[in-house]
Amino acid sequence: MNLPPLIQAFVLHFGEMGSRWGINRTVGQIYALLYVADRPLHADDIVEALGVSRSNVSMGLKELDTWRLIRRKHLPDDRRDHFTALEDPWAIIRTLAEERRKREVDPTLTVLRDLMLREPANGAERHAQARLGEMTEAIELLTSWADQVQRLPDERIVDLLRLGGGVAKVLEVGAKLKLLPGRKEA
Amino acid sequence: MNLPPLIQAFVLHFGEMGSRWGINRTVGQIYALLYVADRPLHADDIVEALGVSRSNVSMGLKELDTWRLIRRKHLPDDRRDHFTALEDPWAIIRTLAEERRKREVDPTLTVLRDLMLREPANGAERHAQARLGEMTEAIELLTSWADQVQRLPDERIVDLLRLGGGVAKVLEVGAKLKLLPGRKEA
DNA sequence: CCTTGATTTCAGAAAGTTCTGAAATAACAT
DNA sequence: ATGTTATTTCAGAACTTTCTGAAATCAAGG
Numbered sequence: 001m002n003l004p005p006l007i008q009a010f011v012l013h014f015g016e017m018g019s020r021w022g023i024n025r026t027v028g029q030i031y032a033l034l035y036v037a038d039r040p041l042h043a044d045d046i047v048e049a050l051g052v053s054r055s056n057v058s059m060g061l062k063e064l065d066t067w068r069l070i071r072r073k074h075l076p077d078d079r080r081d082h083f084t085a086l087e088d089p090w091a092i093i094r095t096l097a098e099e100r101r102k103r104e105v106d107p108t109l110t111v112l113r114d115l116m117l118r119e120p121a122n123g124a125e126r127h128a129q130a131r132l133g134e135m136t137e138a139i140e141l142l143t144s145w146a147d148q149v150q151r152l153p154d155e156r157i158v159d160l161l162r163l164g165g166g167v168a169k170v171l172e173v174g175a176k177l178k179l180l181p182g183r184k185e186a
Numbered sequence: 187m188n189l190p191p192l193i194q195a196f197v198l199h200f201g202e203m204g205s206r207w208g209i210n211r212t213v214g215q216i217y218a219l220l221y222v223a224d225r226p227l228h229a230d231d232i233v234e235a236l237g238v239s240r241s242n243v244s245m246g247l248k249e250l251d252t253w254r255l256i257r258r259k260h261l262p263d264d265r266r267d268h269f270t271a272l273e274d275p276w277a278i279i280r281t282l283a284e285e286r287r288k289r290e291v292d293p294t295l296t297v298l299r300d301l302m303l304r305e306p307a308n309g310a311e312r313h314a315q316a317r318l319g320e321m322t323e324a325i326e327l328l329t330s331w332a333d334q335v336q337r338l339p340d341e342r343i344v345d346l347l348r349l350g351g352g353v354a355k356v357l358e359v360g361a362k363l364k365l366l367p368g369r370k371e372a
Numbered sequence: 373c374c375t376t377g378a379t380t381t382c383a384g385a386a387a388g389t390t391c392t393g394a395a396a397t398a399a400c401a402t
Numbered sequence: 403a404t405g406t407t408a409t410t411t412c413a414g415a416a417c418t419t420t421c422t423g424a425a426a427t428c429a430a431g432g
Binding site for chain 3: 042043044054055058059061062079080081
């Protein structure tokens with residue numbers, strides 16, 4: 001790998017983080033490289049910059065493509081595909097979040113709902129089912145919230161984030177104005 | 187493994203999910219088992235229920251312990267440690283979220299901040315630094331929001347979740363009442 | 373419809389992780 | 403102290419994921 005030190009540090013770190021974020025090291029590095037690049041890169045640029053095999057780059061690009069985190073561009077007088085990363089950091093955060101949700105929470109919800117429908121065979125199962133119910137409820141609340149917030153326009157989301165802990169205050173006011181749904185007690 | 191079918195299905199699923207959630211399969215299974223159990227279990231109960239090695243259970247329990255997802259209990263007339271999972275599903279969700287943040291976003295922020303302080307050596311680095319700045323800003327906004335919301339009492343958080351996309355409406359009202367910090371334009 | 377170069381696929385090699393069994397350690401009761 | 407039972411550690415086995423190089427496929431220009 002032969003990159004300016006600042007860029008190299010970022011690329012390496014993002015690669016390591018990638019593994020924790022469920023995208024593999026190479027994919028993370030490719031993404032990082034495209035994200036900071038000041039021009040579209042083609043596959044061989046990436047091979048050279050990262051020192052990994054051509055085929056590995058090809059797989060990585062394909063994966064980033066299915067996640068819609070990069071764009072394929074054709075430059076005039078060049079048959080090779082060129083790639084750029086989405087500019088907006090929110091797009092990345094959103095994509096990663098959606099992707100993880102699809103892989104990590106949706107299947108769990110499906111299983112939990114299915115288990116809730118079964119007839120418990122004995123006391124142990126009855127108890128277990130009650131616990132599953134509590135968990136299902138919490139996860140459903142969380143995901144349906146996430147669903148709805150994700151549909152808001154970006155600026156609204158940013159407003160919400162800027163508000164920070166201040167939501168509490170706004171919630172109070174909201175409650176007084178009867179904007180909130182009545183609280184169901186457990 | 188020899189468990190009532192409903193419990194077994196849950197335990198197996200949670201094990202698989204565990205790997206995606208950054209906790210390994212056995213750890214996930216142990217947690218799931220304790221979560222639905224109607225009494226505290228000791229290590230050998232778990233070995234028998236899951237059919238994994240004693241040492242694996244020991245490691246798993248230790249890990250869950252450091253994550254504070256289980257409690258160690260001493261029953262009278264029994265020298266063995268007994269374990270229970272935290273009851274409240276919110277506790278689990280919170281813990282997993284905090285843990286992941288510690289492992290997955292905080293280190294990134296540290297690196298990003300450090301890279302932002304460096305003197306760019308050339309045009310490419312200058313461009314890269316600008317991109318890193320955008321990313322840093324987005325991540326900081328998100329994490330500081332999460333920080334503040336996590337400090338709210340549980341019921342406030344539940345209110346917020348119940349509100350769903352309705353936050354938009356409340357934000358409008360909040361803006362009119364001058365509760366929101368003025369929006370800085372990019 | 374053939375040539376040339378770009379891209380993708382895929383089987384096996386390399387690297388990384390999780391799990392086990394055996395041995396070491398700790399904790400308690402006598 | 404000593405025996406007994408519970409727990410932890412750790413080296414290597416088993417398994418999983420990632421990466422490579424060679425071969426197959428694809429696409430544009432003549």
